[in-house]
Amino acid sequence: MAHSMRINLKIWRQAGPDAPGRFETYAVEEANPHMSFLELLDVLNEQLIKEGKEPVEFDHDCREGICGSCGLVVNGVAHGPQKRTAVCQLHMRHYGDGDTIVVEPWRATAFPLIRDLVVDRSAFDRIMAAGGYVSVSTGNAPDANAVLISKVDAELAMDYASCIGCGASVAACPNASASLFTAAKVAQFAHLPQGHPERRRRVRSMVETMEAEGFGDCSNHAECEAVCPKGISISAIATMRREYMKAVLSGSD
Amino acid sequence: MLTKLYHSPVGKKVVTGITGIALTLFVLVHMTGNLAFFADETGEAYNRYSHFLTHQLGLLFYAIEIVLLLIFLLHLSIGVNIWLGKRRARPRPYDTYRTAGGPSRQTVSSRSMVLTGVIVLAFTVWHLVSFKYGTYYDSPPYDGVGVIRDIALLVRERFATPLYGIGYPAVMLLLAVHLRHGVWSAFQSLGAVRPAATPAVYGAGTLVGIAIGIGFLVLPLAIFFQFV
Ligand code: FES
Numbered sequence: 001m002a003h004s005m006r007i008n009l010k011i012w013r014q015a016g017p018d019a020p021g022r023f024e025t026y027a028v029e030e031a032n033p034h035m036s037f038l039e040l041l042d043v044l045n046e047q048l049i050k051e052g053k054e055p056v057e058f059d060h061d062c063r064e065g066i067c068g069s070c071g072l073v074v075n076g077v078a079h080g081p082q083k084r085t086a087v088c089q090l091h092m093r094h095y096g097d098g099d100t101i102v103v104e105p106w107r108a109t110a111f112p113l114i115r116d117l118v119v120d121r122s123a124f125d126r127i128m129a130a131g132g133y134v135s136v137s138t139g140n141a142p143d144a145n146a147v148l149i150s151k152v153d154a155e156l157a158m159d160y161a162s163c164i165g166c167g168a169s170v171a172a173c174p175n176a177s178a179s180l181f182t183a184a185k186v187a188q189f190a191h192l193p194q195g196h197p198e199r200r201r202r203v204r205s206m207v208e209t210m211e212a213e214g215f216g217d218c219s220n221h222a223e224c225e226a227v228c229p230k231g232i233s234i235s236a237i238a239t240m241r242r243e244y245m246k247a248v249l250s251g252s253d
Numbered sequence: 254m255l256t257k258l259y260h261s262p263v264g265k266k267v268v269t270g271i272t273g274i275a276l277t278l279f280v281l282v283h284m285t286g287n288l289a290f291f292a293d294e295t296g297e298a299y300n301r302y303s304h305f306l307t308h309q310l311g312l313l314f315y316a317i318e319i320v321l322l323l324i325f326l327l328h329l330s331i332g333v334n335i336w337l338g339k340r341r342a343r344p345r346p347y348d349t350y351r352t353a354g355g356p357s358r359q360t361v362s363s364r365s366m367v368l369t370g371v372i373v374l375a376f377t378v379w380h381l382v383s384f385k386y387g388t389y390y391d392s393p394p395y396d397g398v399g400v401i402r403d404i405a406l407l408v409r410e411r412f413a414t415p416l417y418g419i420g421y422p423a424v425m426l427l428l429a430v431h432l433r434h435g436v437w438s439a440f441q442s443l444g445a446v447r448p449a450a451t452p453a454v455y456g457a458g459t460l461v462g463i464a465i466g467i468g469f470l471v472l473p474l475a476i477f478f479q480f481v
Pocket residue numbers: 059060061062063064065066067068069070086087088089
């Protein structure tokens with residue numbers, strides 16, 4: 001049986017999009033090292049409900065690092081201190097008795113705050129709708145191996161496709177840029193033959209939508225790669241830039 | 254198409270990268286030229302080099318000046334524009350923020366690009382005022398060209414003053430800090446860096462920054478401490 005520990009939490013509370021926000025401090029006395037970070041918040045919320053207070057709102061779904069719903073800035077780092085880990089998979093064994101942890105929502109104009117730690121990430125959906133798809137033929141299902149793809153391209157495309165759209169890259173970027181998210185999809189399709197029909201149009205409209213949504217510009221800090229739960233490389237961004245230049249210089253769709 | 258590039262998030266980076274590389278090359282050439290000061294005791298080589306640039310290149314000299322000015326302005330305006338955009342994209346900063354480390358390239362260099370850049374630019378203006386538009390001394394008559402501007406004398410005079418003797422090296426250090434992030438960033442902005450090459454390109458950028466810093470430091474320090 002693991003020993004229990006006391007964890008102090010300094011959490012951003014905000015009743016609604018336009019309400020003034022502030023930090024509140026709480027203590028969870030019975031935290032234990034096997035808990036995930038979100039389970040710690042669950043325990044806190046039960047405590048708050050018993051005391052007749054409003055529980056802390058936060059986003060989550062799978063709690064196994066694959067859906068991209070969760071997202072908290074923990075002590076100044078998106079998803080917390082563990083590399084390549086979404087905050088739902090961060091465990092309390094990284095903390096000690098008496099630690100104080102600061103918890104903030106993703107902060108970006110393009111991710112308006114809904115309540116407490118929950119933000120609206122639908123800007124990502126609109127970037128996807130602008131070009132994050134491929135054409136498929138109607139009719140019978142094609143033969144599985146009809147389109148040849150080199151092993152290297154298939155692997156690279158898979159690396160970029162592993163993006164779960166959590167928004168940590170935006171949250172951690174000093175400029176709140178969505179370059180890594182947008183580029184991951186552009187780079188994935190740039191490596192696949194299926195992506196070629198819309199290639200030029202895709203990169204142009206996704207980049208334009210990214211800008212229109214109010215994300216900042218990239219300054220190549222590479223902070224996004226460091227916090228990405230899937231470790232997606234900023235080489236995606238380099239690929240997006242090449243694709244974009246080709247599309248603009250060719251002038252075609 | 255050019256205005257579209259200038260305004261697009263990717264275009265901005267590409268233009269900043271290309272102008273940044275051009276400015277780095279200019280600075281390298283300038284630094285190498287400065288070393289002509291050490292070619293002889295009297296400063297004749299340095300004066301001849303300066304005379305060659307300003308009087309023997311003809312229209313090319315003015316063309317280079319105009320292109321450089323444009324490059325400077327483009328690089329500056331996009332840099333400031335990106336910096337202003339930060340506040341629009343995140344009006345409320347984090348209470349607690351730190352870099353996650355690891356593959357992150359976030360450093361004092363990368364966070365202070367606008368500051369170091371603007372200081373270097375302000376210095377460049379001051380530098381032009383004190384040398385290009387500074388006191389005109391006549392040189393002794395040289396073979397072939399006769400009496401030309403004795404810019405070496407002006408350099409000697411300026412660098413002997415504490416303001417220049419200390420201010421100039423300080424600005425060169427800031428330039429090195431700027432280039433540490435800038436050189437790597439330029440190549441990444443042009444989509445030219447493969448993941449495996451990132452540490453090498455970053456390291457090379459840092460080396461170029463240091464080399465330029467040192468290259469510019471030797472002349473003022475040598476004069477200030479009266480080695481030449
Ligand atoms: S809750 Fe699904 S990734 Fe964290």
